[in-house]
Amino acid sequence: MFLGDGMGMSTITASRIYKGQKAGLMGADAKLTFDEFPHTSLSKTYALDKQTSDSANTATAFLCGVKANYGTLGVNGKVLYENCKSSKDNYTNLQSILEWAQEDGKSTGFVTSTRVTHATPAGLYAHTASRNWEFESPDGDHECPDIALQLVKYMPGKNIQVILGGGRQAFFPNNESDVETKEKGKRTDRKYLIDEWLDDKKRISTRVHYVTNMTYLRSVKPEETDYLLGLLGYDNMPYELDRSKEEKEPAIWEMTDKAIRILRKNPNGFFLLVEGGRIDHAHHDGMAKKALEETVAMDKAIELALRLTDREDTLIVVTADHSHTMTISGYPKLGNNILGTSVSEEINVEYTVLSYANGPGYNTSRDNFENNITLGNEYKQPATFYLDSETHAGEDVPVFAIGPMAHLFQGVHDQSYIPHAMSFAACIGPSKDSAVTL
Numbered sequence: 001m002f003l004g005d006g007m008g009m010s011t012i013t014a015s016r017i018y019k020g021q022k023a024g025l026m027g028a029d030a031k032l033t034f035d036e037f038p039h040t041s042l043s044k045t046y047a048l049d050k051q052t053s054d055s056a057n058t059a060t061a062f063l064c065g066v067k068a069n070y071g072t073l074g075v076n077g078k079v080l081y082e083n084c085k086s087s088k089d090n091y092t093n094l095q096s097i098l099e100w101a102q103e104d105g106k107s108t109g110f111v112t113s114t115r116v117t118h119a120t121p122a123g124l125y126a127h128t129a130s131r132n133w134e135f136e137s138p139d140g141d142h143e144c145p146d147i148a149l150q151l152v153k154y155m156p157g158k159n160i161q162v163i164l165g166g167g168r169q170a171f172f173p174n175n176e177s178d179v180e181t182k183e184k185g186k187r188t189d190r191k192y193l194i195d196e197w198l199d200d201k202k203r204i205s206t207r208v209h210y211v212t213n214m215t216y217l218r219s220v221k222p223e224e225t226d227y228l229l230g231l232l233g234y235d236n237m238p239y240e241l242d243r244s245k246e247e248k249e250p251a252i253w254e255m256t257d258k259a260i261r262i263l264r265k266n267p268n269g270f271f272l273l274v275e276g277g278r279i280d281h282a283h284h285d286g287m288a289k290k291a292l293e294e295t296v297a298m299d300k301a302i303e304l305a306l307r308l309t310d311r312e313d314t315l316i317v318v319t320a321d322h323s324h325t326m327t328i329s330g331y332p333k334l335g336n337n338i339l340g341t342s343v344s345e346e347i348n349v350e351y352t353v354l355s356y357a358n359g360p361g362y363n364t365s366r367d368n369f370e371n372n373i374t375l376g377n378e379y380k381q382p383a384t385f386y387l388d389s390e391t392h393a394g395e396d397v398p399v400f401a402i403g404p405m406a407h408l409f410q411g412v413h414d415q416s417y418i419p420h421a422m423s424f425a426a427c428i429g430p431s432k433d434s435a436v437t438l
Contacts, residue, residue, distance in 0.1 A: 008323025059123025100429025115167025
């Protein structure tokens with residue numbers, strides 16, 4: 001499963017044009033890799049208590065198959081946001097498709113450009129009333145353990161074989177310094193979760209690796225690896241446009257390559273989630289160029305996954321958790337730079353092709369359109385009204401599928417349908433006994 005966080009339809013269209021124009025084409029005539037998937041559908045993203053969702057309740061839907069309340073992860077609708085008490089009943093916890101895969105003997109892993117404890121990946125393994133409890137919860141590690149603790153010490157997190165992303169800050173104490181950045185950790189309980197992960201895995205296998213940068217990741221040999229923990233950033237991974245020239249941080253496609261090569265060794269198959277998570281962050285910052293670059297980077301990871309897997313036995317699903325308020329507007333000529341401006345023929349007013357319904361770009365002035373400023377990496381597109389952080393949008397998002405049972409993705413369905421369709425294709429979880437003879 002490839003999940004573009006915040007990758008709504010306008011982002012997909014603009015990214016297609018952006019990809020094409022980077023290659024010297026007009027733009028609209030280009031194709032993203034998943035544009036050529038044979039089956040598509042639309043997913044309804046609402047939460048139980050919100051028309052427009054966040055990345056936590058949507059993760060619960062597309063990974064666990066159950067609609068949930070805003071801000072909650074891996075739990076049903078009985079659990080209220082940031083209400084620890086409401087989540088203490090074990091009957092509120094949900095299994096994810098990753099856990100279904102583990103129970104069937106498949107290898108499992110995830111790759112993200114955000115923190116590994118962030119909302120989308122946490123939907124695979126965590127059960128919590130708040131997505132914000134990444135390294136600390138109201139009552140420590142008792143009734144409501146934090147998300148990092150659940151990844152290392154609880155099922156199904158402790159059985160995940162490949163974990164690649166950012167977020168080292170949640171795994172070591174706040175009186176210790178990070179190995180790469182020298183910043184302090186976030187944990188107040190003094191736990192060294194990285195050491196605990198290593199100790200646990202080394203009791204199972206001698207082929208265990210923990211890496212913190214690109215050099216170490218490249219040195220990992222998939223054929224000699226059973227478990228890989230890569231915490232490759234103190235916080236989120238850097239934006240693709242900001243990755244250092246020294247290549248200290250890997251791109252999302254490089255992490256995807258390593259993950260697939262390790263997981264595919266299992267003859268029973270594997271489940272892998274790859275999240276292009278910083279598409280969402282760029283949109284929140286009102287920086288469309290960074291959002292489009294992140295989408296194109298994830299598209300490259302999808303292209304790579306197609307080469308590394310077999311269409312006969314591998315289902316690939318590409319979707320988003322929710323959309324954003326970015327629009328492609330006006331009447332720019334074909335081939336107009338998607339990040340540029342256009343001029344209204346009626347009233348001779350210049351405007352940006354991309355803009356937001358809300359966000360930090362509210363005060364953008366037309367006086368600043370000179371010298372191709374709109375093409376800059378840090379440029380914030382205009383917004384209709386001011387917010388510190390641009391919001392999500394509530395429209396349906398597309399689902400693209402290729403491989404066995406990809407035809408199950410057609411029409412319009414609830415987001416919670418996605419993992420059930422995938423479980424049917426793989427005969428795992430709720431569909432374990434539903435094998436279809438072809």
